[in-house]
Amino acid sequence: MAQLYASMQGGPTVIRNMGAVTRSMGDRVADGLRAAGLALQRASQELAPVEYGNLKASAYTRSTGRGFDTVVEVGYTASYALYVHEKVGMVLQGQARQPSPPHMGRYWDPQGRAQAKFLETPSRTMHPQMIAIIRRIANIT
Amino acid sequence: MSSPADILYTLLEDLDSFQTWTAFVSYMPDTPDKAICIYDTTGVKDGRLMLNGAVIEHPGIQIALRSLDYTEGQAKMAALASVLDGVRNNTVAMGSDEIYSLTNVSRTGTINYLGIEIVNDRRRHLFTVNAILTLSQS
Numbered sequence: 001m002a003q004l005y006a007s008m009q010g011g012p013t014v015i016r017n018m019g020a021v022t023r024s025m026g027d028r029v030a031d032g033l034r035a036a037g038l039a040l041q042r043a044s045q046e047l048a049p050v051e052y053g054n055l056k057a058s059a060y061t062r063s064t065g066r067g068f069d070t071v072v073e074v075g076y077t078a079s080y081a082l083y084v085h086e087k088v089g090m091v092l093q094g095q096a097r098q099p100s101p102p103h104m105g106r107y108w109d110p111q112g113r114a115q116a117k118f119l120e121t122p123s124r125t126m127h128p129q130m131i132a133i134i135r136r137i138a139n140i141t
Numbered sequence: 142m143s144s145p146a147d148i149l150y151t152l153l154e155d156l157d158s159f160q161t162w163t164a165f166v167s168y169m170p171d172t173p174d175k176a177i178c179i180y181d182t183t184g185v186k187d188g189r190l191m192l193n194g195a196v197i198e199h200p201g202i203q204i205a206l207r208s209l210d211y212t213e214g215q216a217k218m219a220a221l222a223s224v225l226d227g228v229r230n231n232t233v234a235m236g237s238d239e240i241y242s243l244t245n246v247s248r249t250g251t252i253n254y255l256g257i258e259i260v261n262d263r264r265r266h267l268f269t270v271n272a273i274l275t276l277s278q279s
Binding site for chain 1: 184
């Protein structure tokens, strides 16, 4: 009877390296998610109405968790952000803000490009771009 | 081609969902205090069918409601949200030659309370709910 004996060396090293690759991939995905979040924040701030700049400046991108479990949140902390975001009627668009003073400029300025749904709109229209950012940074082909 | 907000308005009217409330599409005048308005909003573009290149879109809508009484407004908005959740393959006729099939209304969130709007010393509570439609013309 023939017997064959074989031994494998370096198994733990291979497993450890596989773990390292997985961790590295998770970190890159997390970086990609954060970058996509910042891109969304930037696009959203372009659409946010500005009077004194409080709403626009209150935009934030925050990430929690690590690796593949990373959750990125984009939002606004201004107390009236939800009200402005949901005011899709925009009936006062282009009219002077009242009372003036203290208010200045026109509703939904600057340059008439601000709008309600200033966060939801880019989150939908920029979906392919955000996926591309994540893929590029995570090096996913 | 009717707007998605118009189509949803017609469906809700057919279902007698507005009852004693005055409802509008796309523009809400200053009066009455007890009012509902349906707006068209950003929807979702899913892509194209490989078979024929048809673009698949899910239009977005918002239902906005205002009321002098918070409890009444909240209850009405909850009732409307419940009607939206129950939509399933409903047929909407916008005219004899314009028939739509509203397959589904998918709310994108819960009821938003926007706070109080003060117009001529009348303090009106504002609520909104947002949704995405699955809609096709028959």
